[in-house]
Amino acid sequence: MMTDKVRINTFDAHGNNESYLARQAEYESNVRSYPRKLPLAIAKAEGVWITDVEGNQYLDCLAGAGTLALGHNHPDVIDSIQSVITCGLPLHTLDLTTPLKDRFSAYLLSLLPGQGKAYCLQFCGPSGADAVEAALKLAKKHTGRSGVISFSGGYHGMTHGALAVTGNLSPKAAINGLMPEVQFMPYPHLYRCPLGIGGEAGVEAHSDYFENLINDVESGVRKPAAVILEAVQGEGGVNPAPAAWLQRIRKVTAEHGIVLILDEVQAGFARTGKFFAFEHAGIEPDIIVMSKAVGGGLPLAVLGIRKHFDAWEPGHHTGTFRGNQLAMATGLATLQHLTEQRIAEKVAAQGEWLKDRLRELQARYPVIGHVRGLGMMIGIEIVKPQAEPDRLGCHPADGELAALLQKKCFEAGLILERGGRHGSVLRLLPSLLISTQELAIVLDKLEQALLAAGQQPV
Structure with a gap:
């Protein structure tokens, strides 16, 4: 019996954003999140541009969320997909090897500390949370111990163990029986020091606190x-x-x-101006x-x-x-482009340029309390400048205004x-190939949003 093949053509789109979103609400669970904040149906995308x-x-x-290092539909990525599809390679191989997997593994290992000579790879399920679960299990298996130390503000995923070591309390609500023996410690904050100290003294206090917890026989941990x-x-x-x-830890x-586990799911692969974010501290983790x-x-x-x-x-x-051959092809193409074109150096310079421009914006708009980040991983904290600051001079956070500014x-x-x-x-987590001209457009649109939200420059 002949059946119609499914054909996908973005130009077959009928209706408007609202109609697509209404059907999505009918088809999908309440768990969907991005469409509530970004109400569009995407028809096509290229580079840093999306068309609804x-x-x-x-x-x-x-x-x-930082996945598209080369932006949407980069030619190298598209070519790699087409090559796999036309060469007869299976798309799915469990953990059986292929010439493509062999090349990908060798290339990825070469990017790890010491060109990967002291490391091996483990291919996990398809998400970062899956890899976090594997890392936690392996650490317990290797040491014979069961506890894990994580940090306030950390995010490691939504699966059971990964959620247990994630700082955000909202997704933990009404979820009982999370992985036991997880100890949270304060993570140093450039703007809001959780110890109320700030500066180098605050960093040193965090370091001493961690070391004391491990060494103190009466710590209870x-x-x-x-x-x-x-x-x-x-x-x-x-x-x-x-x-x-980081060096003290x-x-x-x-x-x-x-076992020191560094979660580089979002910050890795040239995002921060180094190939891995931990390289800024000159350390080498046990598991990446x-x-x-x-x-x-x-x-x-x-x-x-x-x-x-x-x-x-x-x-x-x-x-x-764990044997996704298409992802290994697109991954290899991405890694090669990042290294051969020295994208980390470009990103480091652009990040400093962008922070300088954002601080100029901050000087005109007091609701911008703090600008921070590295490379193309930038944060802009929105505050209530008329409210009483804390003893370090930081004004209260303004989540409502931040939500309005996003809108x-x-x-x-x-x-x-x-x-x-x-x-x-x-x-801000754009493609690492974003141009300085496009970053200038980002700044212009951000100022438009500030004005539309009722903020006037000083």
Whole structure:
């Protein structure tokens, strides 16, 4: 019996954004989130630009939450997909190897510390949360211990163990029986020091607090299997870790045989101006969690594991889609472009330029309380400048105004996300190939949004 093949053509789109969103609400669970903040139906995209079904264009500073390092539909990525489709390679291989997987593995390993000589790879399920779960299990298996130390403001995923080590309390509401023996500690904050100290003294106090917790026989916290953290917190409000603090954590964990897990899912792969965010501190983790950009826009998650810690036995952690050949092709194309075109250097310079321009905007608009971040991972904290500041001079966060600014940005043709406490931080995560001219458009649209939200320059 002949059946009609499914044909996809973006130009077959009928209706407007509202009609598509109404059907999405009918078809999908209440769990959907982005359409509530960014109410559009996407027809096509290229580079940093998205076009909706009504023909409206938007500059995309979300990029799949940092997944699309090369932007939408980069020619190298499209070519790699077409090559796999036409060469006869299977799309799905479990953990069986192929010449493509062999090339991808060798290239990815070469980018890890010491060109990967001390590391091996573990291909996990397709999301970063899957890789976090594997990393936590492996740390427990290797050490024989069960505890994990994580940090306030951290985000590691929504699966059971990953959620347990995530700081945000909202998704934990009414979810009982999360992974036990997780100890949270304060993460240094460039703007809102949780210890109320600030500056270098605050960083030193955080470092001393961590070391004392591990060494103190009366701390009440058993020696953990692992410490997990982000070198730049993304969802937590684009908060870079001080290098001195990361270095002390690496020193203490190494001395005590605690597995140090660096979650580079969002900050990795040239996003911060270094290939990995932990490189800013000159440290080497025991396990590196990689996803998002590592698959070049397609689902892939990989661990980089120091060989000494590879305590797995065959089949003790599996995943059906760990052999995604298309993602390895797009991932290889992305990694090659990032390295051969020296994109990290470009991103580092652009990040400094952008922060300087944003600070000029901050001088005119007092609701911008703080500008921070590295490379193309930038946070803009929105505050209530008329309210009483705390003893460090920081005004209260204004999540309501940040939400209004996100809305006004969208109406001006700029897509961005919020994060941090109370959703008060506007986050910029564009393609790493964004031009300086396009960044100038971002700045212009952001100022349009400030004015549309009723903010007047001083």
